[in-house]
Amino acid sequence: MADDKTRIDEATGTETTGHSWDGIEELNTPLPRWWLYCFYACIVFAAGYAVWYPAWPGATSGAVGGTLRDNVAVAIQEHAEGQSEWVDKIAAASLEEIRQDDQLLAFATSAGEAAFGVNCSQCHGAGAQGFVGYPNLNDDAWLWGGSLDDIYHTINHGVRNEDSDDTRWSEMPAFGDILEAPEVTDVANHVMALGGLEHDADAAARGAEIYLDNCAACHGEDGGGDPEQGAPRLNDAIWLFGGNYELISSQIKQPAHGVMPAWGLRLDDTTVKALTLYVHGLGGGS
Ligand code: HEC
Ligand code: HEC
Structure with a gap:
């Protein structure tokens, strides 16, 4: 539309855009001041934000230094370092020493619980309650002995498997x-x-x-x-x-014979120790 069609609308005192549909004209009402200032403020904020924080992935790292991604990497690193101290202590201590040390025992037990969920729960149940043929580990009844050393040996070498020379073995005749x-x-x-x-x-x-x-x-x-x-x-x-x-x-x-893998061949010794303390804590007899 040509500019010359614009005029001042008498009723409102506002300029029209010059657009007219069947005599209905469009007013060119200016944006409210408050809105405009907010808008400019947003532009200024966005510019500052883009400089301060990493705004273009891979291109700008931001004046603040580092990204959330870096923060996570640092946190994981710190966590691993914090843990490695405990892991080293568990590796160095005997089962009995770990049991005597409240803090070490707490760490070993929670590590053991996590490893149990991943490796053992499919046969022994999530709460170690067992199933037919798979013993309940919460009770005081132990097929192969409930001392720390007995449990360690059972987990390490398994039961009636072909992989470990020291596996628990016996067979009830038919x-x-x-x-x-x-x-x-x-x-x-x-x-x-x-x-x-x-x-x-x-x-x-x-x-x-x-x-x-x-x-x-x-x-x-x-x-x-x-x-x-x-x-x-x-x-x-x-x-x-x-x-x-x-x-x-x-x-x-016709007896059924339970078989359990030798975990010492699949998991590191610290994990086997942690599992031993966790299982013993569920219902071990010394
Ligand atoms: C493939 C199934 C299976 C998995 C997985 C398994 N177990 Fe077992 N576990 C058995 C069976 C079966 C027995 C009983 C063997 C028997 O009849 O003597 C057993 C026995 C045991 C015993 C001896 C219980 C007792 O009364 O003396 C312990 C301790 C044990 N398991 C711990 C573990 C731990 C810890 C894990 C995970 C690292 C694990 N088991 C994973 C099948 C499994
Ligand atoms: C060589 C040792 C041996 C002899 C002999 C033996 N058993 Fe067993 N018995 C076992 C073992 C080991 C198991 C566990 C099987 C497994 O977990 O694989 C077992 C399991 C059992 C069970 C299952 C128990 C349960 O908690 O469910 C019964 C019942 C049983 N035996 C009865 C007998 C009877 C009765 C005899 C004699 C006729 C006998 N056994 C002779 C070793 C033996």
Whole structure:
């Protein structure tokens, strides 16, 4: 539109833009002062901001020096340095020394808990509560012993694996091939009697001798178990493979054998120590 169409609108005293649609004209109302000053202030602020902070990725580093990214890198570095002091202490101390030192123990336990979540929880459960065939690590029942050294050895070398020469090893024979079926029934009832489960008393009495001849060498005469052989206690209410007739007799006929990897071959020694202290803290017996 040509400039010469602009004029002063009588009603408002404001200049028009010269645009007119069917006689309706557009006023060229100036921006409010306050708005304009805010706008200029923003431009000044933005210019200052762009100089002060890193505004162009990779191009300007900002007068303030360093980026948030750098800050994170520095924080991670400091954290690692702070930790390495603890990691070195754990590496240098014996398990017993760590246990005696409250601060060291707290650090080892939380490191162990983190490593447990990553490496162990899929078999033992997030709270180490265990599943059928995978022992609960919170209770005081230990297949392979609950002292710091026992637990360290179990974690380090694992159970019944092919990888470590020092792996925990023992194998309950398949008594389905050794005993007659009625004998299995009798000895299963004897085991249920030892464990305080409902059972057939006559069968259990007949099973007592079979038990002494075939089972006591590993599980103990009274069913107390033997950590040297990883033979579970049978006279408590804790069952690794299940506490009913079907599961007990199936374990006697064709035993299941738990296998655990040798963690010493996969994790560094400090982590294995931290795991030992964490697991021991859950329910270790010295
Ligand atoms: C692949 C499954 C699996 C994973 C993963 C696993 N375990 Fe085990 N763990 C077992 C089994 C099975 C047994 C029981 C072996 C047996 O029957 O004697 C066991 C036994 C143990 C025992 C001995 C318990 C006792 O009563 O003596 C400890 C301690 C233990 N695990 C700790 C750990 C730790 C710590 C980790 C992680 C670094 C871990 N386990 C990861 C399967 C696993
Ligand atoms: C050579 C040692 C040995 C002998 C002998 C032996 N056991 Fe076992 N028994 C074990 C081991 C080891 C386990 C644990 C299996 C595993 O975790 O892999 C076990 C597990 C069991 C379980 C499962 C316990 C649970 O908590 O679920 C029962 C039940 C059992 N044995 C009964 C018997 C009976 C009955 C006999 C005799 C007829 C017998 N065992 C003889 C070593 C033995």
